[in-house]
Amino acid sequence: MSAGNMNLNGRPRVGVYICHCGINIAGKIEIAELVKFAEKLPDVTVVRDYKFMCSDPGQNIIQADIRNGLVNRVVVASCSPLMHESTFRRVSSDAGVNQFLTQMANIREHVSWVTADSQDATAKAKALIGAAVHRVVLHKPLEKKTVPVHPDVLVVGGGIAGIHAALTLAESGKKVYLVEREPSIGGHMAQFDKTFPTLDCAACILTPKMTQVRLHPNIELLSYSEVDSVDGYIGNFDVKVRRKARFVNEDKCTGCGECTVNCPVHNRIAPPEHPEVEPHLDHEVKSWLTNLLEQYKGRAREALLPLMIEVNRQYRYLPRDIIHYMAWRLDIPLSDVALQVATFYNVFSLKPRGLHTIRICMGTACFVKGSGRLLERLERELGIKTGETTSNLNFTLEAVRCIGCCALAPAIRIDGDTYAHVRQDRIPRLLRKYTVEGGVKV
Amino acid sequence: MKITTMQGLEDARAQGERSLYPARTKITVGMATCGIASGAGAVYAALIEEVKNKRLDATVTRAGCIGYCQQEPLVDVLQPGLPRITFGQMTPKKARELVVRLSEKKGLPFEDAIYRTDEDKILITGQEVRLAAERAANGYRKVTLIREHPYFKKQKRIILRNCGLIDPESIEEYIACGGYRALWKALKEMTPIRINEEIKKAGLRGRGGAGFLTGKKWELCRLEPGEPKYVICNADEGDPGAFMDRSVLESDPFSVLEGMVIGAFSIGSHQGYIYVRAEYPLAIERLRAAIDQAEEYGTLGKNILGSSFTFNVRVVEGAGAFVCGEETGLIASIEGSLGEPRQRPPYPAQKGLWGCPTNINNVKTWASVAPIIFRGGSWFVATGTEGNPGTTVFSLVGKVRNNGLAEVPLGIRLREMIFDIGGGIQDDRAFKAVQTGGPSGGCLPASLIDLPVDYERLADAGSMMGSGGMIVMDEDTCMVDIARYFLEFTSDESCGKCTPCREGTKRMLQILTRITRGKGRPGDAEYLQNLAEVIKETSLCGLGGTAPNPVLSTLRYFHDEYEAHIVDKRCPGRVCKELISYSIDPEKCPGCLACLKQCPTEAIIGEAKVAHRIIGNKCIKCGACLDVCNYNAVIVE
Ligand SMILES: Cc1cc2nc3c(=O)[nH]c(=O)nc-3n(C[C@H](O)[C@H](O)[C@H](O)COP(=O)(O)O)c2cc1C
Ligand code: SF4
Ligand code: SF4
């Protein structure tokens, strides 16, 4: 019967060993009081204190108690586990107690060094020792095992840190997967001009590394991808990476970006052509649409435009779910409704518009009278370009070709109100009229 | 309430007359979109309130737009037995004062009056309604008579006959002005063929742009076998700078409806559509109200005026696409598809809406029908010139003094339009060019100022009648920039179906942009000319076919401006940002701080009462200082 087994079978007998660490601990904490306190704790059989617990004589004290059967679990109240946890675990296992039945209470870094008042320090040390005793009773003996490890490495994030880690690991012969959410690696550093504190050129550091990543045979770059889930454990992780759609032959792509500008599904209405089941739509909205449709019995195609105009008027844009429903209801292919008709006519928008739509006339009469400069002023005041919406969703700025007030040029229409003979200096006032203090609730 | 007999029509007329010429004071506010934008709503509210406060025995009513937009808001005061006096540029304050003076019998504020009317001439019947019982009192006589007022003197109003006079939402007032007499005559006394003959005899040409003979068009559709047939009113008015169709729909919607019923009866159609562009919400509203009333009075719908003829009209809202004004594009749009034009023939008269024979005409064309039918084709031909009979409406806008709508006989000279009616150029600048025909038209130079305006002359000069936009430009306009502007428009509005138009307009725009940025290359002008001619010849529809016109006409008449941009890198119109700079004339600047406060980049330095200065490299050329300076001290060169 081994010592370990024997110890297991018996009731827990906890030995508490308090270290003075010279005057490091004893100079602040009342050791005698700690001893008295520890002796009263449940399951504690032995309490000893010593000048340097980590020294050979100190270690021998613990081993003697174990060998004498006085102790089968060890609490050492001393320095940080970073310092000596391995020392005391070895002490225990050499004497025949499973190394995991050892617990440390850090009364130096956490208490004596950092607490001003000696009484406070003593009280805190008691609490830590008490906790360690309670805990060690619950420890289970563990065995060390060797398992196979997958040596490949996954680096998440292609900023400068990720890039550097990937390169170092790859150099040391590891296969590295570098995952980056954006279409390109580089991260924040790519946006900086200089680095602190040496004021080196950021791009000069970053760019060669980015190129190395691409060329390194050990690195597989997964850009425009995101980690969906991580399963498994150290050495045997199972990671799911979702690569975002690109439908581009990466070998041939030069990254010119032309396709992103022209992509018809940019507005995220991807058409499943003819849905079998009725697309979901809020009940109230559905009955509203049904009522509108009543007027167009048997003339589905003719109903399309008026209906879209009505929806656009109601919501200030064409919400996706309504478009889906309308296409299904009128039995018109979604691509017709959404992608063709909605993008052909200027009044429709597939993106939400702001609370107020500013329509500035760019008709000939207004143009001749300087509406171009007015438009630039509006863009500057609102901080957006024509066709965009302010970030607080208050204004959308659109240019229209004539609102029929040519004799009053230049003219602007905000929602339903038309303003005549508008001069630049009137614009701030006009905007204020439509701005709610404290922003808009949406 | 349906009118089925002459007596019924007579009753409605009498009722309309009572509200047009009531036995007490009547104050009328012009409330079309332009009036409202100028503040007519507030004026109307102030009048109502003050009349109530002062317990004045008066009615306050609304009318449409008489077309003198420069003077909006306009208010008419009509007291029994006295001439009608029209006041311009009304404010709520002035309106209140007006009521106070009326209630205190102090006489009108004649100094604010712009013209007076002694009698209304009803165009359809030719009758006169005398307003002033005898010779008007002294104060009244000092106010210019409307028929002698420079803005109205040369006008002849057929299409705009009721605009600004009647309440657009009152069918009775329309009837009091001779409305539905023509329809009565057509349904009861004429055959469809006779009606068609009358229109042919009048030589009426489509007012939508191309000027095709309306009688001929009706005949094609009338003779085409196939049922049902449709008639359409094109109120898409895509021409930027033209707004007469809007004004007619907002001021006199019944005139269009009556014309459509007559046309439908002649052609044999029972369903009509009116396609109105999205930017005209008020026109749509008034049109819908008019349709409801017409149905109620039996001038639309089943058994019109007690006859066996049935005709319904639906309003279709456009959704903002210029090319939908083209007839085949418009038809496609009503059908619920993309408003892309298609190859003609077959013409709409053969295969139009839903593949059926369809007749499509412009708002002004329809509004001209009733007077022709009642008074006869030969009456119509007496106005205008040979081959170009009748009148048309121009929207006279841009840098002229009097902006507004003017209806004139065809054949009038540009000089009369711009200098007599328009009153010359604003701020005494020099006249440089006039643009007609919208994006399909061209720019005519000052040297053509005596050109008579008709379909052929304009086309020969490289422009077009179009739907009647007439945009006047002064010396501060850059003709290359204008050409660029129109190309931006057409390349944007090109539906993309045919290549010459889709790609060609883009390339022209590119070159023009380059030139206006001072990056023009030698040979660009010739290249443009070449490209323009190819596009003109090979495009599918009128949009592409006419899109090069602004370029061709400016190349033709303003070649030196192209040269100045390309060779000297100079913009004679002082418009092109890259080629100009702003400064302040220290002689003229009294140091009022106005511009300094407006400058977004703090490019202007100076203090009160000391002439200001612009720091060149800070200036972003936004023009804010130019806009606010009251002393003409900001120099652009
Ligand atoms: C690009 C383009 C735009 C047009 N836009 C209009 C318009 O806005 N209004 C209009 O009445 N006609 C417009 N037209 C002319 C129509 O095609 C058609 O000729 C006209 O409506 C016929 O009516 P009318 O005979 O009474 O002129 C346009 C034509 C083209 C080629
Ligand atoms: S043009 Fe604009 S930026 Fe230049 S000085 Fe005038 S206000 Fe300032
Ligand atoms: S607004 Fe004109 S006059 Fe006044 S300070 Fe500016 S430049 Fe001088």
Ligand code: FES
């Ligand atoms: S050109 Fe601006 S309203 Fe017509």
